[in-house]
Amino acid sequence: GDSVTQMEGPVTLSEEAFLTINCTYTATGYPSLFWYVQYPGEGLQLLLKATKADDKGSNKGFEATYRKETTSFHLEKGSVQVSDSAVYFCALSGSGGSYIPTFGRGTSLIVHP
C-alpha cells in the first residue's frame, strides 16, 4: 500500500536558520503531494501542494518540489521564524484512484529566538 515517511522530530532551530524536513513516499500511479501545518490545539492547514512531477509548491517562504525520480517532496524554508513553530505533515492523495489520503507521522518544529 501507499506510505509516507517523514524525518522524526523534534527539529530544533534558531530563528533565521535554514529548514529542511525530509519526506519520501511510495505510491501507485501519480499522486498529488501536500504539506500541511498544525498549530497547537488546531486542525491541519494546507501549506503547499504539487500535483505532478517537477512541480514546485510554495507558500509563506516554504517550498517543496515533487521529485518523481527520488519519490521525495522535501519541505524547505530559507529563514525560519519563531511563529513557524508547529507540526508539519507530508501527505499524498489520488494514488490508484483512492479517496483515502496517506499522511506521514508529522514532524515537530521548534524555533528559538
Added chain:
Amino acid sequence: DGGITQSPKYLFRKEGQNVTLSCEQNLNHDAMYWYRQDPGQGLRLIYYSQIVNDFQKGDIAEGYSVSREKKESFPLTVTSAQKNPTAFYLCASSIDKNQPQHFGDGTRLSIL
C-alpha cells in the same frame, strides 16, 4: 467564508455514554472524513464518505459510527464500546481525490 465547523470544541464522556461530535461544511465538497489524533501521533482514519448516504470504515472504526444524510453534515458518534476514546478528533472534507483536504478545528474528547 466557506469552511468546516466542528462542535463542540471540548467534550466530556461518562462511562457507558454515547456522545456525538458534529461536523458541518459549506464548501460543497462531496468527500468527508473523520480522523483521530493522539498526543504526539499522526492521524488515523476512522470513517470516510465519498457521497451522501454512503460511508466506509477506515483503519480504526470499531466503537464509532457515522451517518451522511446530507452533503453538508457528517456527524461522528463515539459509542460506549470505544474503551479508550480520549483523543483529539478532526473532521475534513475534499472536493475530489486529487485535491487537498480542508480541516475543522477539532474536538477534544475526554473521559469524566
